[in-house]
Amino acid sequence: MKVFIDTNILISAAKNPNGKPFLSFCKAVTYPNNGIICEQNIDEIRRIFIQKFPSQIHLLENFLKDTLPFLKVVSIPIDKFHEEDKIRDLADRPILRAAFSAGAEIFITGDKDFLEADIKAFKIMTVNEFLNMK
Secondary structure: OEEEEOHHHHHHHHHOOOOHHHHHHHHHOOOOOEEEEEHHHHHHHHHHHHHHOHHHHHHHHHHHHHHHHHEEEEOOOOOOOOOHHHOOOHHHHHHHHHHHHOOOOEEEOOOHHHHOOOOOOOEEEOHHHHHHOO
């Protein structure tokens, strides 16, 4: 399955390699799954680490160095995704658009805006839901 990984999952995975977000990341990039992120995810994770966790930027850089080879990084299409108006945060809409354009079947996130949006194009689920999925 094509699994799109949201920024908040990436941040948690980078900060704690023993937590469930990291386990979900590992599952997303392990056969038969294919992990997907977009360019905006990388920009956001760097910006957030610089703002909130500047003393831990080395964790992020090591995480990216070790994990990017296992991810498909997609660009964000210009054309609007038909369901993106269901997302309140305008800054999150391009991420949803990238997931749709990449053919994601699952989108893992901890963001309630995505989880409550009733998107039909793919399954949006929490880390726990994804880890418990067979």
